Amino acid sequence: MPPLTVAVTGAAGQIGYALLMRIASGEMLGKDQPVRLQLIETKQGMAPLKGVMMELEDGAFPLLESVKGTSDLEEGFGDANFSLLVGAMPRKQGMERSDLLSANAAIFADQGKALSAAAAPGSRVLIVGNPANTNALVAAANAPDMLPEQFMAMTRLDQSRAEGMLAEKAGVDVKDVDRVIIWGNHSATQYPDLSHARIGGKWAKDVIKDEKWLTGDFVSRVQKRGAEVIAARGASSAASAASAAIDNIRDVHLGSEKWQSIGVLSDGSYGIGGGLWYSVPCACPGLHYTRVKGLPIDEYSAKMMNTTEAELVAERDSVRHLLPS
Numbered sequence: 001m002p003p004l005t006v007a008v009t010g011a012a013g014q015i016g017y018a019l020l021m022r023i024a025s026g027e028m029l030g031k032d033q034p035v036r037l038q039l040i041e042t043k044q045g046m047a048p049l050k051g052v053m054m055e056l057e058d059g060a061f062p063l064l065e066s067v068k069g070t071s072d073l074e075e076g077f078g079d080a081n082f083s084l085l086v087g088a089m090p091r092k093q094g095m096e097r098s099d100l101l102s103a104n105a106a107i108f109a110d111q112g113k114a115l116s117a118a119a120a121p122g123s124r125v126l127i128v129g130n131p132a133n134t135n136a137l138v139a140a141a142n143a144p145d146m147l148p149e150q151f152m153a154m155t156r157l158d159q160s161r162a163e164g165m166l167a168e169k170a171g172v173d174v175k176d177v178d179r180v181i182i183w184g185n186h187s188a189t190q191y192p193d194l195s196h197a198r199i200g201g202k203w204a205k206d207v208i209k210d211e212k213w214l215t216g217d218f219v220s221r222v223q224k225r226g227a228e229v230i231a232a233r234g235a236s237s238a239a240s241a242a243s244a245a246i247d248n249i250r251d252v253h254l255g256s257e258k259w260q261s262i263g264v265l266s267d268g269s270y271g272i273g274g275g276l277w278y279s280v281p282c283a284c285p286g287l288h289y290t291r292v293k294g295l296p297i298d299e300y301s302a303k304m305m306n307t308t309e310a311e312l313v314a315e316r317d318s319v320r321h322l323l324p325s
């Protein structure tokens with residue numbers, strides 16, 4: 001089988017470290033799929049990246065054909081079939097959220113241009129670095145030779161967190177839970193929705209008859225799970241984020257029976273205005289994804305979905321200067 005090329009930005013960071021060995025071992029693209037890794041870091045990140053590359057070599061992965069490290073975007077994205085945009089500027093002390101949005105938008109505008117110029121035709125891009133949805137919007141807007149569908153913003157970690165909590169509450173294995181949806185932004189306004197969820201094939205709301213938990217504790221705990229991990233670990237989620245990125249790409253590429261939430265270009269469905277990277281449930285038959293449409297939306301859900309949409313509109317407005325008209 002010919003190799004597939006995977007580019008990863010921020011490859012020497014926490015998530016990168018947890019991600020690369022698993023890609024190299026075939027967990028993302030299949031246990032018989034050779035891969036080439038192209039790792040992109042800042043100039044300062046090149047020294048730690050060298051150490052990560054040594055460890056990849058020391059892993060002696062049979063599926064890993066080659067590893068390249070660079071801070072040149074077009075070289076890093078050259079002929080990439082999949083690009084995982086993980087590296088981003090972290091929030092520094094005294095920085096307003098709008099400053100963070102602008103700083104990251106500038107990074108993702110450059111990456112969009114380089115992807116458009118250099119990546120393989122039909123490649124897929126997963127944006128992990130925050131603010132993931134708006135970074136995806138900026139990258140896609142700056143990639144004239146690519147389709148918006150090629151850019152996905154990651155909300156899979158939020159979905160996995162929600163599935164874990166639902167399984168725990170119901171006392172079942174997480175594999176028995178499906179149709180959990182994350183709507184909107186990968187932020188504290190996201191709406192983790194159980195109104196269509198199933199537990200062991202039964203409607204979750206018939207299994208868990210605790211409306212207060214379903215629309216109260218559950219929702220706020222998923223929204224704040226990142227902060228809960230930071231408080232306990234003293235560092236942000238990394239291994240679980242890497243795992244979610246692997247799950248997202250694997251399910252789109254190899255297919256999955258389960259719905260997967262992905263931040264994709266809103267197309268007006270569910271009353272969400274166009275032009276935002278808004279997380280919706282997607283079906284993954286293999287090699288592509290399609291939005292799940294036509295789900296009934298109750299009044300509470302509509303309100304929650306509009307709140308997270310409003311945040312994405314505000315984010316988009318604050319980076320308008322980086323969106324080519």
Ligand code: NAX
Pocket residue numbers: 009010011012013014015016040041042044045086087088089090107127128129130131132154155156157158186236237238241
């Ligand atoms: P780290 O700070 O450990 O690593 C980031 C790495 O990116 C560093 O090595 C840095 O040198 C590199 N980098 C920065 N700017 C770059 C650029 N322009 N080009 C290439 N490399 C660059 O952060 P980590 O914990 O790995 O998190 C990475 C990003 O993921 C952050 O933005 C974080 O907020 C985001 N997350 C997103 C999640 C999601 O579900 N979408 C969840 C986890 C995580 O919080």
